[in-house]
Amino acid sequence: MAxxxxxxxxxxxxxxxxxxxxxxxxxxxxxxxxALCVEKCGTYDHDVMRANPIFSHRKIWxxxxxxxxxxxxxxxxxxxxxxxxxxxDHLVLTEDETQLVPSPAQAILExxxxxxxxxxAPKFLESxxxxxxxxxxxxxxxxxxxxxxxxxxxxxxxxxSVDIYANPEDGKTLLKLFAQASALCTPEAKSWDYTFTTSIxxxxxxxxxxxxxxxxxxxxxxxxxxxxxxxxxxxxPPAPNTPVAVFARTAKISNKDRLNLKVQxxxxxxxxxxxxxxxxxxxxxxxxxxxxxxxxxxxxLLVAAIAVMAVFLFAKSDEDEFDTRMQIQKNSYMSNIPLxxxxxxxxxxxxxxxxxKDLTNEAxxxxxxTLWDNANLEDFNPKARPEILSDMGKKFDEILSEAEESxxxxxxxxxxxxxxxxxxxxxxxxxxxxxxxxxxxxxLKLKVQKL
Numbered sequence: 001m002a003x004x005x006x007x008x009x010x011x012x013x014x015x016x017x018x019x020x021x022x023x024x025x026x027x028x029x030x031x032x033x034x035a036l037c038v039e040k041c042g043t044y045d046h047d048v049m050r051a052n053p054i055f056s057h058r059k060i061w062x063x064x065x066x067x068x069x070x071x072x073x074x075x076x077x078x079x080x081x082x083x084x085x086x087x088x089d090h091l092v093l094t095e096d097e098t099q100l101v102p103s104p105a106q107a108i109l110e111x112x113x114x115x116x117x118x119x120x121a122p123k124f125l126e127s128x129x130x131x132x133x134x135x136x137x138x139x140x141x142x143x144x145x146x147x148x149x150x151x152x153x154x155x156x157x158x159x160x161s162v163d164i165y166a167n168p169e170d171g172k173t174l175l176k177l178f179a180q181a182s183a184l185c186t187p188e189a190k191s192w193d194y195t196f197t198t199s200i201x202x203x204x205x206x207x208x209x210x211x212x213x214x215x216x217x218x219x220x221x222x223x224x225x226x227x228x229x230x231x232x233x234x235x236x237p238p239a240p241n242t243p244v245a246v247f248a249r250t251a252k253i254s255n256k257d258r259l260n261l262k263v264q265x266x267x268x269x270x271x272x273x274x275x276x277x278x279x280x281x282x283x284x285x286x287x288x289x290x291x292x293x294x295x296x297x298x299x300x301l302l303v304a305a306i307a308v309m310a311v312f313l314f315a316k317s318d319e320d321e322f323d324t325r326m327q328i329q330k331n332s333y334m335s336n337i338p339l340x341x342x343x344x345x346x347x348x349x350x351x352x353x354x355x356x357k358d359l360t361n362e363a364x365x366x367x368x369x370t371l372w373d374n375a376n377l378e379d380f381n382p383k384a385r386p387e388i389l390s391d392m393g394k395k396f397d398e399i400l401s402e403a404e405e406s407x408x409x410x411x412x413x414x415x416x417x418x419x420x421x422x423x424x425x426x427x428x429x430x431x432x433x434x435x436x437x438x439x440x441x442x443x444l445k446l447k448v449q450k451l
Contacts, residue, residue, distance in 0.1 A: 001029075001097075001127035001128065001129055001130065002091045002092055002093045002097055002127060002128045002129075002130050003026070003027040003029065003030040003034070003091070003092035003127055003128075004025075004026060004027050004030075004089075004090065004091055004092070004125050004127065004128050005023055005025070005026040005027070005030065005035060005038045005039070005090045005092065006023065006024050006025040006026065006087065006088070006089055006090075006115060006118055006125075007021065007022070007023050007024070007038075007039055007087070007088040007090070008021065008022075008024055008076055008079075008085060008086065008087040008088065008117075008118050009021050009022075009076075009079035009080070009081075009083070009085045009086075010022060010024045010079075010080070010118070010122065011080050012121075012122060013122060014026060014122040014123070014124070016122075022039075023035055023039055023122075024118050024122045024123075025118065025122060025123050025124070025125050026124065026125060027092075027124070027125050027126065027127045027128075028124040028125070028126075028127075029127060030092070030127075033062065034062055034067065034092065037060050037062060037067075038060075038069060038090050038092060041056070041058050041060075041069050041071055041088070041090060042054065042056060042071050042073045042088050042090075042197075042201070042204075043073070043086075043201045043202070043203055043204065044073050044074070044075065044086035044088075044201060045199075045201045045202055046075060046084050046086070048168065048199070048201070048215055048216055049074075049075070049168045049199060049201075049215070050168050050169075051074070051075040052074070052075075052168040052169050052171060053072050053073065053074035053114075053171050054071075054072070054073045054074070054171065054197065054198050054199045054201070055071065055072055055105075055108050055171050055172075055174075055175055055197070055198045056069075056070075056071045056073075056195075056196060056197040056198065056209075057069070057070055057071075057104035057105070057108070057194075057195050057196050057197075058071070058195055058208065058209075059195055065094065065095075066094075066095050067092050067093065067094060068092070068093045068094075068095075068097075068098055068104065068192060069090055069091070069092055070090070070091040070092075070093065070104055070107055070108050070111075071088060071089065071090045071091075072088075072089045072108065072114045073086060073087070073088040073089070074086060074087060074116060076116065076117045076118075077117065087115055087116065087117055087118055089114050089115045091107075091111065091128060093107075093130065097130045098189070098192045099189060100130050100131065100132045100133065101130065101132075101133045102133065102134075102135040102136075102137075102179075102182065102183065102188055102191065103137070103178070103179055103182035103183065103185075103188075103191035103192070104178075104182075104191070104192060104194075104196075105137075105175045105176070105178035105179035105182055105196075106133065106135075106136060106137060106179045106182070107130075107133075108175055109172070109175050109176070109179065110133060111128075113128070135183055135188070136179070137176070137179040137180045137182070137183045138183050138251065139151070139154075139180075139183060139184065139247055139248050139249075139250070139251040140248060140249055140250060140251045141153075141154035141180040141181070141183075141184075141248040141249075142180070143173075143176055143177055143180055144177065144180060144181075144248065145249075147177070147231065147234050148229075148234060148235070148236045149404075149440055149443040149444055149447070150239050150249070150401075150404075150440065151248045151249045152239035152240075152245035152246065152248050152249045153229075153236045153237075153238075153239045153245075153248075154177070154180055154181045154184060154245075154248040155181075155184060155239055155240050155242060155244040155245040155247075155248050156181075156229060156236060156237060156239065156240065157178070157181035157182075157184075157194070157211065158181065158184060158185065158194075158244060160210060161210060161212070162210065162211045162212065162228075162229065163212055163214070163225060163227070163228040163229070164211060164212065164213045164214070164228060164229045164230075164231060165213075165214050165215075165217050165222040165225075165228055165229070165230045165231065165232055165233075166198070166199075166213050166214075166215055166231040166232060167215060167216070167231070167232055168199065168215045168216065170198070170213075170215075170231055171198040171199070173231070174198045174213060174231070175198070177231075178196060178211065180248075182194065184244050184247055184248055186253075193210075194210040194211060195208065195209045195210050195211070196209050196210060196211035196212075196213070197209050197211075197212065197213060198213050199213055199214075199215045200212055200213065200214060219232075219233075226408070226409075235408055237405075237408075238401040238402075238404060238405050239401065241398075249436075250433075348375075348377070349377050349380055349381065349384075352371065352372065352375045352377060353372075353384065353388075355371060356368045356369075356371055356372050356388055357391065359371065360388070360391050360392050360395055361395065363395065363399065363421045363422065363424075363425070365392055365424050365425040365427075365428060366424060366427070366428065368388070368392070369388065369389075369392075369428060372384070372385065372388055373385075389428075389430060389431065389432050390432060392425055392428070392431065392432075393431070393432040393433060393437070396422050396425045396431075396437060397437075399418050399421055399422040400418075400419075400422060400437075400440060400441060400444060402418055403415045403418035403419050403422070403444060403448070404444055404447075406418065407444070407447055407448045407451060410451060412448055412451040415444075415448045415451075416448055419441065419444065419445055419448065422441065423441070426438050426441070
């Protein structure tokens with residue numbers, strides 16, 4: 001059960017000791033000390049927000065407990081003195097209750113009891129039941145794709161501090177963008193670590209929020225902050241080159257990244273055998289039978305260590321991967337070369353793959369693929385061609401990100417040159433995610449042409 005507190009302008013407060021802006025209703029089980037803390041959460045700029053609501057998520061510590069404050073603050077007409085009024089409606093959740101909802105943004109969107117005004121005498125309220133809710137904003141991050149032409153940019157939100165520029169009426173849109181970004185968190189509960197507001201008002205400290213939204217910011221000021229996300233102009237920095245960004249685009253992630261596993265290297269399983277050399281007097285006392293048994297024990301330990309290494313390598317090869325495999329080591333394709341093949345064949349394979357990689361890095365797409373196809377090494381390593389196409393897709397995305405960055409810097413000529421460089425890749429019949437990447441390029445092309 002979540003506590004609730006209503007704060008607005010009234011001729012009398014719930015405790016009867018105040019007038020004006022005060023608490024007019026709250027959960028009976030809520031302590032006075034907690035209520036005083038929640039009262040300070042949020043304010044409202046009528047001239048900036050123009051009757052549009054503000055949504056926020058804050059965290060406060062009280063005693064030995066951590067509380068999460070979900071708020072909706074909006075214009076509430078005129079108060080009893082005929083002056084401008086607003087109403088702040090707050091839900092207060094404990095850490096245990098946050099485990100029931102995937103993210104604070106989804107919790108705000110799902111609650112349908114927010115008040116636009118309060119009438120009547122102050123009163124105590126019943127606490128609000130929090131029901132278990134399924135994730136409704138799972139990847140791919142479609143709204144980020146619609147607004148910024150790259151769902152991967154949702155991963156930009158998973159940093160300690162993000163500046164965002166938006167309009168007063170963008171509150172619910174921001175909540176949905178926040179919910180999609182929160183769905184990238186692993187584990188899911190980590191989404192509650194991020195605080196936010198859909199509009200920072202006068203007197204509020206931006207450092208209180210992870211995601212800070214500024215409304216009605218002059219365009220020249222917003223454009224000067226190249227690291228910010230601008231919902232008004234639909235511009236954002238390039239997506240990070242991380243598994244999370246790929247997850248946002250494809251909805252696929254390996255178990256290693258989803259569970260934050262640390263894979264140990266095979267070398268860490270080497271047996272740590274220390275053979276101590278005793279002094280001659282001690283050696284003379286060791287019987288031949290003891291030496292023989294010790295040697296057999298050492299051999300058994302070595303065999304066991306080798307078996308552990310074999311199991312590790314087999315398990316590692318079976319690990320779930322992204323559809324688009326990310327090579328993290330230069331010439332990692334060498335790991336797929338059968339050791340039983342003749343040395344000269346292995347050398348030829350290595351040479352061809354290196355040349356193909358160089359051509360791919362130069363965006364000579366068809367030339368790279370033709371080189372591989374004519375080498376007749378498909379039987380040698382059937383996985384090689386898909387890996388080459390995956391490399392091409394990765395390079396294609398890098399060029400598009402660079403083009404988008406050039407467009408944001410108003411360098412139209414460079415952006416068009418990069419798009420022209422990437423375009424021939426889409427002529428390859430089995431180019432990975434061809435339709436999706438073609439849409440991304442077309443959207444970026446339209447954006448560049450408007451410069």
